[in-house]
Each structure stands twice: as C-alpha cells, then as structure tokens.
Amino acid sequence: MSLEIDRITKTFDGAAVLRDVSLNVRDGEFLALLGPSGSGKTTLLNLIAGLTQPDGGKLLLDGTDITHKPAGARRFGMVFQSYALFRHMSVADNIAFGLRIMRGRDRPSKAERRTRVCELLDLIEMPELADRYPAQLSGGQQQRVAMARALAISPRLLLLDEPFSALDAQVRRSLRGSVRDLQRKVGVTALLVTHDQSEAFEIADRVAVMNGGLIEQVGTREELQQNPASDFVRQFIAAG
Numbered sequence: 001m002s003l004e005i006d007r008i009t010k011t012f013d014g015a016a017v018l019r020d021v022s023l024n025v026r027d028g029e030f031l032a033l034l035g036p037s038g039s040g041k042t043t044l045l046n047l048i049a050g051l052t053q054p055d056g057g058k059l060l061l062d063g064t065d066i067t068h069k070p071a072g073a074r075r076f077g078m079v080f081q082s083y084a085l086f087r088h089m090s091v092a093d094n095i096a097f098g099l100r101i102m103r104g105r106d107r108p109s110k111a112e113r114r115t116r117v118c119e120l121l122d123l124i125e126m127p128e129l130a131d132r133y134p135a136q137l138s139g140g141q142q143q144r145v146a147m148a149r150a151l152a153i154s155p156r157l158l159l160l161d162e163p164f165s166a167l168d169a170q171v172r173r174s175l176r177g178s179v180r181d182l183q184r185k186v187g188v189t190a191l192l193v194t195h196d197q198s199e200a201f202e203i204a205d206r207v208a209v210m211n212g213g214l215i216e217q218v219g220t221r222e223e224l225q226q227n228p229a230s231d232f233v234r235q236f237i238a239a240g
C-alpha cells in the first residue's frame with residue numbers, strides 16, 4: 001500500500017504543529033520520521049493512525065481518501081510506546097487480540113487464529129513462549145510480541161512510534177535488525193517515528209527530517225549527508 005500525505009495542517013491551542021506537510025510513502029517502503037522533540041513527528045503519526053483529525057489536507061491510501069475514516073476501520077498495525085502489551089493475557093492471547101475483536105466475515109475462526117498465532121511466533125523466533133505472560137519476558141521479547149500483535153491483522157500500514165525507547169542500548173540495537181527483517185518478510189509499508197538518527201538510518205529506506213512542523217527533506221542517508229537541503233538538515237545530521 002502507498003500512502004500520500006497531502007498538505008496536512010494541524011494546530012493545537014493556536015500554535016501550528018504541522019504546516020502543510022506533504023509526503024509520499026511508497027508501497028513496501030520503510031520510512032522514518034526523524035526530528036528533534038516537538039517537531040511534530042508523533043502528531044503526524046497520530047493523524048495517519050486516525051487518532052487525531054487534521055485541520056486541513058488529505059491522507060490517501062493507494063489513492064483512496066481515508067482522512068476521515070475512523071481509526072478502527074483503517075486496519076493499521078501499531079507499535080506505540082503507550083500501547084504496551086496486555087499484562088493479564090498470555091503471549092498467544094496478546095498476539096491474537098486484533099483477530100479476536102474483528103467483526104463479521106473478516107473474523108477468523110478459532111482454529112485459524114491459532115494457526116496465525118503460531119506463524120507469528122515463528123516469525124518473531126519465540127515459538128516456545130506462547131503461554132508466558134508479559135511480565136515473564138525481557139523488554140526486547142515484549143517488543144517482538146508487540147510487533148507480532150501489530151502484524152497479526154495483516155495491517156495495511158505498520159506505524160511505530162519510538163518502539164525501542166524503553167529498552168537499553170544493546171537490546172535496542174539488536175531489535176533494529178529484527179524489526180527491519182520482519183517488515184521486509186511481511187512486505188508491509190511502514191513508518192517509524194524516532195529522534196535517533198542512527199536508528200532511522202539503520203532501519204529505514206528513506207528518512208524524512210522534520211523541524212518545526214515542516215518536513216525539511218526526504219532522502220536516503222547518502223542524500224541527506226551529501227546534499228542537505230537546508231542548514232537545519234546539515235547541522236542536525238552532523239550533530240547526530
């Protein structure tokens with residue numbers, strides 16, 4: 001699925017948080033939104049998720065306008081800091097959650113759900129941990145389960161907001177590779193919010209650098225390093 005963000009604006013309490021943001025995310029691409037605190041990254045991701053409504057502009061998913069589609073109807077997978085695992089549910093039940101709450105014809109049968117959970121446990125390389133509870137997992141394992149939960153519904157878009165921020169540096173580094181591999185294997189279009197430049201460059205195909213509610217530049221690591229489009233991008237990349 002491709003996502004077109006078309007001249008999105010958002011104001012909070014009279015302050016412009018997103019100013020005419022336009023960006024195209026290609027089918028199957030992993031794109032990172034990188035920028036300092038307060039630059040509008042999370043607001044943009046929340047808008048894409050449908051958790052916040054824009055004041056102006058449009059969101060198009062494969063050409064279809066989804067700007068006002070309710071969050072629950074978008075079928076996006078989310079791994080957000082605030083979206084921790086359900087502590088009272090086993091790993092398998094956490095992963096199956098999105099499938100269990102599906103409505104009508106889309107809802108897989110119990111047997112189908114069990115098969116899907118097994119596939120996902122294999123995918124995150126934790127086949128033996130289905131019956132554990134979140135408290136019995138390491139932080140890195142919990143994040144892999146969160147990824148599996150997000151992927152269970154075969155999401156049309158995968159949204160990740162600082163998914164590694166609660167983890168220590170070593171675990172963060174090892175998870176970057178597995179998130180990237182999972183996204184490739186599944187082929188889902190993905191967006192990652194981060195303020196960590198090395199994380200953005202390691203995981204993403206392209207990086208959108210945000211500053212003050214604007215996208216200053218979108219490009220690969222080489223493009224941003226060799227041809228920064230503004231002083232901000234040059235300094236931000238050099239400082240990272």
Ligand SMILES: Nc1ncnc2c1ncn2[C@@H]1O[C@H](COP(=O)(O)OP(=O)(O)OP(=O)(O)O)[C@@H](O)[C@H]1O
Nearest residue numbers: 012013017035036037038039040041042043044195
């Ligand atoms: N619900 C809200 N009400 C009022 N202001 C908000 C709200 N959400 C975000 N803001 C403001 O919008 C600006 C952008 O915030 P946002 O969280 O999008 O930035 P960010 O780049 O994700 O930063 P961080 O990396 O610190 O999360 C900030 O100035 C923030 O205070």
